[in-house]
Amino acid sequence: MAEGKLTIRQIAELAGVSRSTVSRVINDHPNVSPETREQVSLIVAQTGFHPDPIARSLSSRRAGIVGLVIPLAIQSLFEDPFFPRLMQAISQGCNTHDYILSLFLLHTLEEETRVYPRISRRQLLDGVIVTATRNRDPLIPQLLANRVPFVMQGRHEDPRVNFVEVDNVTGAYTAVTHLVRLGRRRVALIAGPASSVAAEDRKRGYLNALLERRLPVDEGLIVHGDFTETSGYQAMQRLLPHEPDAVFVASDSMALGALRTLREAERRVPEEVALVGFDDLTHAATADPPLTTIRQPIQCMGALAVEMLIDILEDRAQPARHITLPTELVIRASCGSLLAA
Amino acid sequence: MAEGKLTIRQIAELAGVSRSTVSRVINDHPNVSPETREQVSLIVAQTGFHPDPIARSLSSRRAGIVGLVIPLAIQSLFEDPFFPRLMQAISQGCNTHDYILSLFLLHTLEEETRVYPRISRRQLLDGVIVTATRNRDPLIPQLLANRVPFVMQGRHEDPRVNFVEVDNVTGAYTAVTHLVRLGRRRVALIAGPASSVAAEDRKRGYLNALLERRLPVDEGLIVHGDFTETSGYQAMQRLLPHEPDAVFVASDSMALGALRTLREAERRVPEEVALVGFDDLTHAATADPPLTTIRQPIQCMGALAVEMLIDILEDRAQPARHITLPTELVIRASCGSLLAA
DNA sequence: ATGAAAGCGCTAACAT
DNA sequence: ATGTTAGCGCTTTCAT
Numbered sequence: 001m002a003e004g005k006l007t008i009r010q011i012a013e014l015a016g017v018s019r020s021t022v023s024r025v026i027n028d029h030p031n032v033s034p035e036t037r038e039q040v041s042l043i044v045a046q047t048g049f050h051p052d053p054i055a056r057s058l059s060s061r062r063a064g065i066v067g068l069v070i071p072l073a074i075q076s077l078f079e080d081p082f083f084p085r086l087m088q089a090i091s092q093g094c095n096t097h098d099y100i101l102s103l104f105l106l107h108t109l110e111e112e113t114r115v116y117p118r119i120s121r122r123q124l125l126d127g128v129i130v131t132a133t134r135n136r137d138p139l140i141p142q143l144l145a146n147r148v149p150f151v152m153q154g155r156h157e158d159p160r161v162n163f164v165e166v167d168n169v170t171g172a173y174t175a176v177t178h179l180v181r182l183g184r185r186r187v188a189l190i191a192g193p194a195s196s197v198a199a200e201d202r203k204r205g206y207l208n209a210l211l212e213r214r215l216p217v218d219e220g221l222i223v224h225g226d227f228t229e230t231s232g233y234q235a236m237q238r239l240l241p242h243e244p245d246a247v248f249v250a251s252d253s254m255a256l257g258a259l260r261t262l263r264e265a266e267r268r269v270p271e272e273v274a275l276v277g278f279d280d281l282t283h284a285a286t287a288d289p290p291l292t293t294i295r296q297p298i299q300c301m302g303a304l305a306v307e308m309l310i311d312i313l314e315d316r317a318q319p320a321r322h323i324t325l326p327t328e329l330v331i332r333a334s335c336g337s338l339l340a341a
Numbered sequence: 342m343a344e345g346k347l348t349i350r351q352i353a354e355l356a357g358v359s360r361s362t363v364s365r366v367i368n369d370h371p372n373v374s375p376e377t378r379e380q381v382s383l384i385v386a387q388t389g390f391h392p393d394p395i396a397r398s399l400s401s402r403r404a405g406i407v408g409l410v411i412p413l414a415i416q417s418l419f420e421d422p423f424f425p426r427l428m429q430a431i432s433q434g435c436n437t438h439d440y441i442l443s444l445f446l447l448h449t450l451e452e453e454t455r456v457y458p459r460i461s462r463r464q465l466l467d468g469v470i471v472t473a474t475r476n477r478d479p480l481i482p483q484l485l486a487n488r489v490p491f492v493m494q495g496r497h498e499d500p501r502v503n504f505v506e507v508d509n510v511t512g513a514y515t516a517v518t519h520l521v522r523l524g525r526r527r528v529a530l531i532a533g534p535a536s537s538v539a540a541e542d543r544k545r546g547y548l549n550a551l552l553e554r555r556l557p558v559d560e561g562l563i564v565h566g567d568f569t570e571t572s573g574y575q576a577m578q579r580l581l582p583h584e585p586d587a588v589f590v591a592s593d594s595m596a597l598g599a600l601r602t603l604r605e606a607e608r609r610v611p612e613e614v615a616l617v618g619f620d621d622l623t624h625a626a627t628a629d630p631p632l633t634t635i636r637q638p639i640q641c642m643g644a645l646a647v648e649m650l651i652d653i654l655e656d657r658a659q660p661a662r663h664i665t666l667p668t669e670l671v672i673r674a675s676c677g678s679l680l681a682a
Numbered sequence: 683a684t685g686a687a688a689g690c691g692c693t694a695a696c697a698t
Numbered sequence: 699a700t701g702t703t704a705g706c707g708c709t710t711t712c713a714t
Contacts, residue, residue: 055691091446103444105432359685396707
């Protein structure tokens with residue numbers, strides 16, 4: 001139990017073997033006789049010895065640390081539970097696999113330019129998970145150039161990039177088609193920021209649904225927010241003069257904001273304006289009226305991102321992997337499906 | 342620019358000096374002549390050399406990594422923006438000081454028992470920030486025993502513990518006194534979990550305010566939640582039969598839940614039941630009615646926690662420091678102050 | 683002011 | 699199966 005400065009050397013002396021043998025025991029190498037292993041393990045357990053991770057990293061060239069990068073965090077990190085849920089899943093995955101998670105939230109472009117190089121240098125970090133990227137995030141080419149193993153949450157056009165995403169196009173398409181089938185003809189869109197890949201895909205799904213039904217695309221019915229409640233509130237205000245009879249909102253947070261606008265404007269939901277959100281956050285179910293939404297498996301994405309990254313780290317170079325998870329339409333009151341009933 | 346395997350050794354050769362000298366230049370040691378420094382710096386810049394942080398850590402016994410521990414994260418991390426905001430501030434502080442932030446979210450007791458020892462062993466982590474603790478979190482004695490430098494967000498009874506907290510007692514006292522002054526006589530409390538230090542302090546503030554005004558303490562008017570919206574919703578339901586004319590709710594998230602209950606029960610807020618929350622989250626201002634609340638400086642707490650920890654890391658052992666930040670009563674419609682106007 | 687040399691604690695050939 | 703040895707890349711005395 002006595003600490004002090006316990007090293008592999010002392011353990012070797014106490015066990016009457018060489019340091020290599022202790023190292024082998026610690027790292028579960030095969031070439032150790034059962035008795036020796038037993039003996040050494042005993043000493044290790046008795047002394048409470050734990051190898052110094054830094055020294056271990058220096059010789060083995062791996063640190064057991066995974067980075068999670070969230071660029072431009074300031075926009076919606078505070079308000080939107082998306083990132084907390086993702087982080088939670090990623091953290092859990094790291095805990096399970098005995099990796100340590102380092103968090104890089106980049107709030108400003110200045111921070112980004114300072115911190116990106118440190119992430120890309122592939123020192124300290126074994127691999128990286130990158131999330132919430134805009135279309136041309138400069139981090140990606142840097143990571144590729146430096147051969148840093150990484151996985152993205154959200155798709156990326158470069159085929160070399162590993163990613164886990166959700167089928168945003170189909171999700172949005174499903175939402176809009178659902179509204180159209182219910183008889184809505186002026187379906188508006190509150191989109192996410194133009195720079196976001198997910199937002200872009202959801203917009204495409206919206207357009208696909210309209211085109212397929214031969215419905216006109218009215219530019220006045222398309223407005224942009226930044227995924228926050230406040231931006232949804234403002235977007236809905238801009239939409240009101242164009243008299244939509246339904247709105248597909250690209251995130252639940254924005255949908256809650258839109259709901260607030262509609263309440264203030266005394267428009268009945270879903271009778272006058274039907275609403276479908278995206279995410280299925282906890283708050284969606286308790287909104288007034290409860291929000292119909294496209295559920296995306298956030299935690300699952302996080303868990304898969306970790307799995308994929310660790311696979312890459314431990315197997316080394318494989319062909320790039322792309323996983324696209326399905327979404328699910330969750331029908332509640334806000335879309336008007338339940339009006340007939 | 343050519344990478345490959347750039348080490349301090351190559352730089353030394355290129356600059357025609359010894360490795361020690363390069364090390365001195367890199368670390369801004371005084372004993373280097375201006376010319377030599379100039380010369381070496383030039384080579385470093387030209388080659389884009391960056392010392393390997395792991396090797397550096399091994400010799401210097403410091404890694405430049407700070408841990409952030411959030412125990413029992415599952416409860417409210419998803420829903421309540423408190424932690425994201427705190428993390429954001431802590432992350433920013435780390436970025437500023439060139440520390441890397443490692444995140445430890447412990448979701449279950451099993452994870453806790455597995456991960457706590459790794460945190461306490463003071464390998465890899467230079468120091469730790471611990472947040473959201475329950476009364477007797479076993480991590481604290483472990484950290485103290487191992488002499489791990491750490492700072493808590495939230496007070497701790499052991500005087501050796503450094504912490505940054507908010508004056509929860511006075512905050513709650515202010516909220517309740519405000520309600521009493523407005524003529525409310527049956528002021529209820531939706532408290533946080535009994536295990537939380539902050540929740541306990543807010544309860545004490547509530548009790549102090551009642552006692553000072555010689556108002557009876559009715560146990561039926563005190564219920565507990567877990568800081569989430571849902572728990573606030575349920576807590577308010579339990580409160581309704583006891584007919585409070587006001588409620589102090591220990592977090593805005595719970596207050597939003599309480600508001601939902603009151604809306605469903607068709608109780609008018611603030612006319613029939615006045616409400617004061619705690620936190621001043623973004624959603625408080627946009628609630629219907631807008632929520633009177635006790636603002637606490639979350640970001641400031643985070644920033645100060647980082648500053649304090651880094652002071653400790655770089656100055657070494659000082660007497661323990663305790664910072665208590667003030668709260669602020671933010672008056673909106675839900676408390677009834679504006680009824681007269 | 684500079685360099686030589688001894689580690690930091692561990693892993694991983696290589697030798698036996 | 700076990701031990702010997704040479705690093706991993708850097709910092710830091712200690713000489714000079």
